[in-house]
Amino acid sequence: MAVKTQKKATSIDMTAMCDVAFLLLTFFILTATAKVPEAMPVDMPASTVQSKLPENNLATLTIGKGKVFFDLKGKEVRIKTLELMAQKYGVEFTEDDKKEFSIMEGFGVPIQNLKQIIEMKSAERSKAGQPGVPKDSIDNQLKEWIYNARIANAEINDKELEFAIKGDAKEEYPSIRKVMDILQDQKINSFSLVTGLRGKNF
C-alpha cells in the first residue's frame, strides 16, 4: 500500500497546464501583427536607445539610395490622406483603390503613378523599381504628402502626427538633411530617428 501512494504523488495532471499554455499561445499568435513587407528594405544603423517607436499616429519616411518612401499608420488616416492628395493633384481613385491603399505598405512613386502601384500585387510592388516620392523644389510632392497626412490625422485622431525618419546607414548626410529640411519647413522640429538595437557594452 505504502509504495502505491508514493507512485501516485509523482504524476501530476497536466491537462489544466496544457490548456493554459495553449490559450496563451493562441493569444500571442492572434495579437501579433503580421509584418508588412517593406517596399524598400533599408539597413538601419544601431543605437543604444531603448524607447520604442509609437504604434499609431505615425508617418515614416524611409530614405535609401537617394529615394524617399512614404508610409503612414492607420487605415482611416491613409484613406483621408489619399483623398486630399487626389483632390490636390486631380487624380481619380476608385473606392477599391482607396481600400487597397489603406492596407498596403509604404510607397515611393509620384502620385500620377500611384494607381498602377496600388493595382499591383504585393510581391510585384517590391520589384517595380519605385523611383521615390518627388521631393525637389519644382515638384515637391513629399511636402504635400506630409502636409495632408497631418491634416487627415488631426481630423481623425485629433492628435498631432508624429514623424520618424528611417534612413539607410550608408545614406549620405545631404539627402537626410533634405528630408529634415522639408519637415522643418512645416515647423516639425521634433521627430524620431528609427534605429536598430545595439548591445549595452558598445
Next chain:
Amino acid sequence: MAELNTGDGGGGKDKKVRSKKQNSKVDLTAMVDLAFLLITFFMLTTTLSKPKAMELGLPDKEDDKTKEKPIKVDENRTMTILLGKDNKLVRYVGLLATPVAGGAPKEFTYGKEGIRKELLKVKKDVLAYSTAKGKPKNGMIVIIKPSKKSNYRNLVDILDEMGIVDVPTYAIVNEFTPEETKLLEGK
C-alpha cells in the same frame, strides 16, 4: 513521469474496464513543454524585433537669415565634432584658431575607445572649469557638424554617444567655415 493512476481493482471482471481507463489518459508533459517553448519564442521575437526610436529635437528654423540671432557661448565649454568621409571624425575644443590646451584639432574614431573617452575627459574638464568659475551647472556643449560626405550611420553614432556620455547640450550645425572644410580634407 507518466504514471497512471490505476487504483487497485478487485476481481477479474473489472480487468476489462481498467484497461479502457488507461487508454483514455494521455501523457501531456511533452505537449506542455512544446506549448511553453512556442510561447517563449513568440514573446521574445515580438518584443525584440521592434525598432527603436531616437528622439531628435531641432531648433526652430528662421526663414529670414537676418533675424537669426547668433547665440554666444563660452568657447572653453564647447567641443566641435566634424564628421568627415570614410567614418572619420575630427574634434577640437574651443575656437579653431585658438583651441584650449590639449584641444587642438585631432582625428578620432567612433566608439568606446575613440571619441567616447575624449568626450568623458572633456566633460570632466569642463565641469572642473565651470565649478572653478562658480557655475557648476554649466556643462559642456557639443556642436556636431556633419559634412556632405558623412553618412547617416555616423550621425546616429555620434548622437548615440551624446546619450551615452550624457552631454547636457548638443546641436547639429550645417554651416562649415572654409578652415573647417580644409581641416577635413587635409586628413
